[in-house]
Amino acid sequence: MTPGTGTMKIRAHHLLCVLGFYGLGYNKEFVKKMRQVTRRLKTKPALPIEVLNSCDEICAVCPHQKNNRCKKGEYSYKRVKETDQKVLSALEIKNGDVFSGSEILRLIRKKIGSFPELVKICGMCGWRETCTYYILLRKKWHKTRRA
Numbered sequence: 001m002t003p004g005t006g007t008m009k010i011r012a013h014h015l016l017c018v019l020g021f022y023g024l025g026y027n028k029e030f031v032k033k034m035r036q037v038t039r040r041l042k043t044k045p046a047l048p049i050e051v052l053n054s055c056d057e058i059c060a061v062c063p064h065q066k067n068n069r070c071k072k073g074e075y076s077y078k079r080v081k082e083t084d085q086k087v088l089s090a091l092e093i094k095n096g097d098v099f100s101g102s103e104i105l106r107l108i109r110k111k112i113g114s115f116p117e118l119v120k121i122c123g124m125c126g127w128r129e130t131c132t133y134y135i136l137l138r139k140k141w142h143k144t145r146r147a
């Protein structure tokens, strides 16, 4: 697909965070934006999504974003870019590629649909114990190990 005016730009690792969003965030504006993006992604299967390795509309309202860079911590700019790159590599896509919402969700569930795959990307993310995608995949993984 080619990007158009209605294209939603989203940084790669945020695609996963959106799947695990449970209503928490850095402030009210951030939560409102996450809710909006989550709803669009989940309810508009034909919506064009451009996958980025840089700041998106979620970062735009984040209190940690300064001059279009993630400044959450000293090394955040580099670290979040690396996380985005891990997602791009796992999905076998490139920065700037465009998919429909349903295509990108299908791809994520196929390529990053297990806990070991997700852990390689999320590492020690501080939100993991409130992230429903992380918790769900971990629960499934524990079940298969007990079976």
Ligand code: SF4
Binding pocket: 013, 016, 017, 018, 020, 121, 122, 125, 126, 127, 128, 131, 133, 134
């Ligand atoms: S654990 Fe963190 S980085 Fe991973 S999907 Fe959840 S919120 Fe995003």
Ligand code: SF4
Binding pocket: 055, 058, 059, 062, 063, 064, 065, 069, 070, 071, 072, 076, 080
């Ligand atoms: S600026 Fe950093 S902490 Fe804020 S949403 Fe973007 S990547 Fe996440």
